[in-house]
Amino acid sequence: MKNFTYKNPTQIVFGKDTHQSIGKHIADSKIKKVLLTYGSERIKEDGLFDIVIKSLEEHNIAYVELGGIVSNPVLSKVYEGVNSAKDNSVDAILSVGGGSVLDSAKAIAAGALYSGDVWDFFIGEKVIEDALPIFDIITLAATGSEMNTFAVITKEETNQKFSIASPHVYPRVSIINPELQKSVSQEYLVYSAADIIAHSIEGYFTATYHPDIVAKYVEANISTVIATTEKLIEDKNDYDARAEFAWAATQALNGTTYLGVQGASFPNHMIEHSLSALFNVAHGAGLSVVIPAWMKWYYQQNEKQFERFAQNIFGKKTALEGIEALESWFNKIGTPTRLSQFDIHESSINNIVENAYTNAQFFGLSKIYTKEVLTEILHLAL
Amino acid sequence: MKNFTYKNPTQIVFGKDTHQSIGKHIADSKIKKVLLTYGSERIKEDGLFDIVIKSLEEHNIAYVELGGIVSNPVLSKVYEGVNSAKDNSVDAILSVGGGSVLDSAKAIAAGALYSGDVWDFFIGEKVIEDALPIFDIITLAATGSEMNTFAVITKEETNQKFSIASPHVYPRVSIINPELQKSVSQEYLVYSAADIIAHSIEGYFTATYHPDIVAKYVEANISTVIATTEKLIEDKNDYDARAEFAWAATQALNGTTYLGVQGASFPNHMIEHSLSALFNVAHGAGLSVVIPAWMKWYYQQNEKQFERFAQNIFGKKTALEGIEALESWFNKIGTPTRLSQFDIHESSINNIVENAYTNAQFFGLSKIYTKEVLTEILHLAL
Numbered sequence: 226m227k228n229f230t231y232k233n234p235t236q237i238v239f240g241k242d243t244h245q246s247i248g249k250h251i252a253d254s255k256i257k258k259v260l261l262t263y264g265s266e267r268i269k270e271d272g273l274f275d276i277v278i279k280s281l282e283e284h285n286i287a288y289v290e291l292g293g294i295v296s297n298p299v300l301s302k303v304y305e306g307v308n309s310a311k312d313n314s315v316d317a318i319l320s321v322g323g324g325s326v327l328d329s330a331k332a333i334a335a336g337a338l339y340s341g342d343v344w345d346f347f348i349g350e351k352v353i354e355d356a357l358p359i360f361d362i363i364t365l366a367a368t369g370s371e372m373n374t375f376a377v378i379t380k381e382e383t384n385q386k387f388s389i390a391s392p393h394v395y396p397r398v399s400i401i402n403p404e405l406q407k408s409v410s411q412e413y414l415v416y417s418a419a420d421i422i423a424h425s426i427e428g429y430f431t432a433t434y435h436p437d438i439v440a441k442y443v444e445a446n447i448s449t450v451i452a453t454t455e456k457l458i459e460d461k462n463d464y465d466a467r468a469e470f471a472w473a474a475t476q477a478l479n480g481t482t483y484l485g486v487q488g489a490s491f492p493n494h495m496i497e498h499s500l501s502a503l504f505n506v507a508h509g510a511g512l513s514v515v516i517p518a519w520m521k522w523y524y525q526q527n528e529k530q531f532e533r534f535a536q537n538i539f540g541k542k543t544a545l546e547g548i549e550a551l552e553s554w555f556n557k558i559g560t561p562t563r564l565s566q567f568d569i570h571e572s573s574i575n576n577i578v579e580n581a582y583t584n585a586q587f588f589g590l591s592k593i594y595t596k597e598v599l600t601e602i603l604h605l606a607l
Numbered sequence: 608m609k610n611f612t613y614k615n616p617t618q619i620v621f622g623k624d625t626h627q628s629i630g631k632h633i634a635d636s637k638i639k640k641v642l643l644t645y646g647s648e649r650i651k652e653d654g655l656f657d658i659v660i661k662s663l664e665e666h667n668i669a670y671v672e673l674g675g676i677v678s679n680p681v682l683s684k685v686y687e688g689v690n691s692a693k694d695n696s697v698d699a700i701l702s703v704g705g706g707s708v709l710d711s712a713k714a715i716a717a718g719a720l721y722s723g724d725v726w727d728f729f730i731g732e733k734v735i736e737d738a739l740p741i742f743d744i745i746t747l748a749a750t751g752s753e754m755n756t757f758a759v760i761t762k763e764e765t766n767q768k769f770s771i772a773s774p775h776v777y778p779r780v781s782i783i784n785p786e787l788q789k790s791v792s793q794e795y796l797v798y799s800a801a802d803i804i805a806h807s808i809e810g811y812f813t814a815t816y817h818p819d820i821v822a823k824y825v826e827a828n829i830s831t832v833i834a835t836t837e838k839l840i841e842d843k844n845d846y847d848a849r850a851e852f853a854w855a856a857t858q859a860l861n862g863t864t865y866l867g868v869q870g871a872s873f874p875n876h877m878i879e880h881s882l883s884a885l886f887n888v889a890h891g892a893g894l895s896v897v898i899p900a901w902m903k904w905y906y907q908q909n910e911k912q913f914e915r916f917a918q919n920i921f922g923k924k925t926a927l928e929g930i931e932a933l934e935s936w937f938n939k940i941g942t943p944t945r946l947s948q949f950d951i952h953e954s955s956i957n958n959i960v961e962n963a964y965t966n967a968q969f970f971g972l973s974k975i976y977t978k979e980v981l982t983e984i985l986h987l988a989l
Binding site for chain 2: 226227228229230231232233234235236237238239240241242243403436437438441442444445446448449452465468469472473476481484485
């Protein structure tokens, strides 16, 4: 194992009815006023908003609203939040929603304590030195944002989907109530499954050194996602399946599956971010298209690990059988595996390559992911 | 999954040469004076002590020594540490050693900020409300104490081996350098393997509800311990095996394998604590004797999980085959599986039963672990 340092300060509050205690957790931190971020108005219709407000009021916590955060969250909305947080002198951000809402909350939390442009953090111009405390109720299991340092935001004008990583944006308290995640559509459930699997395999396949114990944890997460997704398609009310799915999502990207690992990179995310930025496809859906194509292009560079994957996840023998099994499984659950399913065709590949190559340069991966290579991978996804 | 709350604030600093930075980590917390706890004088002979002192001095951290902590650490030594911590007004405890040294450090850290008798915390008379910060360099992988809330101490006069569990005794920084653990004898290596397996199986087998994802993590830890122990017996200089063994030890009892679990108990530890308290056997060695006996007595109460264990760990089919495989593996690596190997015979069973039954009463397990049942289990271990 390679040397590592790990400290994850997020308090996870997991289970039924836990969202009702949100006010108490915020009050425990002596916070008096929050910026309450959310997405669509659905949380007002389904009663969640009222429960949150009631809990805040019971603990004398004032709030300012910032609704309307969209999937593939955008920088303009983050600016709106930063301005509101500053103007209203809030003490913390409370995110009620999925990964997009929470990622926006993280960016706002960092931007609120910074005098410059928050985008500076995304392009590596500045390092985050402080952030407002972040609390969240996570209503969609996928990104793992509830227990990690990451946030991904898209700058609309330039179609850049970029990320930050800072210990200052670990949520202070994350509430994961699997019951709230029951309202996620089957479409987004299967996209989420693809996202969790993507978080799991990026390190597993790309690392130049990957400890066996970590590979076992990764396999535990992937096989949990596969089993529980199938159960949830069968019965969306299966609480235990929903809970294990949610916990696998958190564990897949809270850092624990990257400890002692060397040389991991995120090529599937890198390529997918271009699909999301250019065509606004759902992140998980984009990933299930990119992953099989990338695997077919890449597997010979780490064939043993692909054989291990084939064996331990699908009971298959060869690398190609494992890739085929994963692609079939994506098809079976109904998440896309071809660009054509987004109505993206060969004529768009150059555009995607240009965008993805900029990402590759930014992440220092452009020597591997040349325009030729990106073109080849995208052709495999047609 | 059952509801849970989890927050683990310990910073893990893992890898080669990491112990050299101990002074910096302590200085980062603005600490000026520590009580330095350790076990035998071996750390002075092998140079570790000098490296620690050099690092402390470089960061202007004063220290008071408390050496001579023994395996199955005793309350009288904890009292000595508490008095020294108070008399010398130290700001923190620094533990350099294995689980016994760290457990003593935790008890001292809690006792130093308490006006009464620190044993009050062990018998449940008082709840720990504060503790001095704890730093450690862990030189033996087994107890997981470096990332958890537990400490186990024996009161000599009454032969009570009791424990505390408090979030206040999470170490602030734990340094795990697998290279330092190379000096552990093969004897203690295999005892440690038994201890880690014990931490893993207690919840896995006794829980009334055990999530599949957690069972997978447990199996990952157990199979890692089995594979790496064999590698280390073969070659004690195998760094990666040593590192994965160490990380499995930490992960097995840092709480993550008990999240969402319901109704887990620690009967093997409960019985073994009596062996250690009465006969001063090494904890891990006692566990490898108790575990197969307990499994044979218990397995029919949770046969499916025992079959899963047999299958996933040893590729066997039935519960009994799995138990047999574990016992054989203990024999193979050379950790005891019979009381007679400690020269403990039938004539001592009543004594052990009396002591263990007191533990059972204390843990609320005496309805299951009656004197008759304890006698039966111990007979299976003869």
